[in-house]
Amino acid sequence: MSIGNSPEADRPSVGAALQKARIGAGLTVEEVSTTTRVRIPLVQAIEQDDFSRCGGDVYARGHIRALARAVSLDPGPLIDQFDAEHGGRPAPTPAAPLYEAERIRSEPRRPNWTAAMVAAIVAVVGFMGFTLFTDGGKSDSGPIAGGDANAKPAPAPTRHPSTIKPPVTPDPSDSAVAGLPKDKVTIKVTARDGQSWVSAKDANGKLLEDGLLKKGESKTITDKERIDLVLGNAGAVQLYVNGKEVKKVGDKGTVERLSYTPGDPQAG
Structure with missing residues (x-):
């Protein structure tokens, strides 16, 4: 028609x-x-x-x-x-001036007291070891036949940097997946590049979330069976499902309808 x-x-x-x-x-x-x-x-x-x-x-x-x-x-x-x-489609405008007041300011970096304590302990242990080594060298020293009375004791052995293995840290995405319950579906939506309208329902059609998500805001939604998700301006959002990022959600200005269940994110 x-x-x-x-x-x-x-x-x-x-x-x-x-x-x-x-x-x-x-x-x-x-x-x-x-x-x-x-x-x-x-x-x-x-x-x-x-x-x-x-x-x-x-x-x-x-x-x-x-x-x-x-x-x-x-x-x-x-x-x-x-x-x-309604006056035609307006020309695109930079998003930064419109949402300047809504930017999330990063918190000031806090001092890493754990690292400082470890460094202090290492320094104390090293100093004590050096003191014991030098004291032991003095007490055992004596005249050596045919040797130089002013000879200096041999320096303590040091480990080559190549033999020191750096600590292994887990991948952030693996840690995020491990921390989520495996018997539920968990969705996190962030309006990264602009505002987006978000609506979510469970498998029985019950409304879990519905509203406008402004730039910089995030919503986390969970359910035991399934989440049916509707995203407006889908290209502006960042989507994590069960701890893993969905790389391509949609284009800017489009409305996308997606469904997710527990496990690896597979759009329905």
Whole structure:
């Protein structure tokens, strides 16, 4: 179904076109919400041309595209009509000035008291060993036949640096995986390069998380069986599943729907 060839004067609004197509397809708002995972109040608001609850034009376009496909409607003309009615797509702006106040400042580095104590103990032990060695050399010293009375004692043996093995530290990702429960699925979402809308449900459809994640913010979600995840502006997020990073989540401005269970992250 398409509205792209309708005369400009008779063309319905974006919300009216979506509502008309939904009714024509014999679908309820609840059924469309279940199919698209767009909340019922948000579906109703969009059908009334109220896009203020979408969280911005990027998310509004994603919701329009999802709702149009659910009712067998071509989303292209609707997106063009939305852009025309809302001033078109704005030119991209650097993200840093917009979110300057929201940057997370790193905490000042604390002194490593453990390393300092170890260094002090090593210094004390070395000094005591050197003292015992020199005292022992003096007590055992005496005239040596045919030797030089002013001869200096031989220096203490030292270990070559190549024989000292550095301490083995575990890989950070391995430590993170080992610290997580294996009988649960754990998801951590961080809005690294921009804000993102996040929604998560369990295997029974119960809502676990739903809201806008601002740049720099993180959310951790857990469940025993499965987590169905919806990410808006997917290219801006950093995603860890069961302690392992998912390298490619999606592109900026797109809406991605993913499902994860306990074990290695495999997108459903």
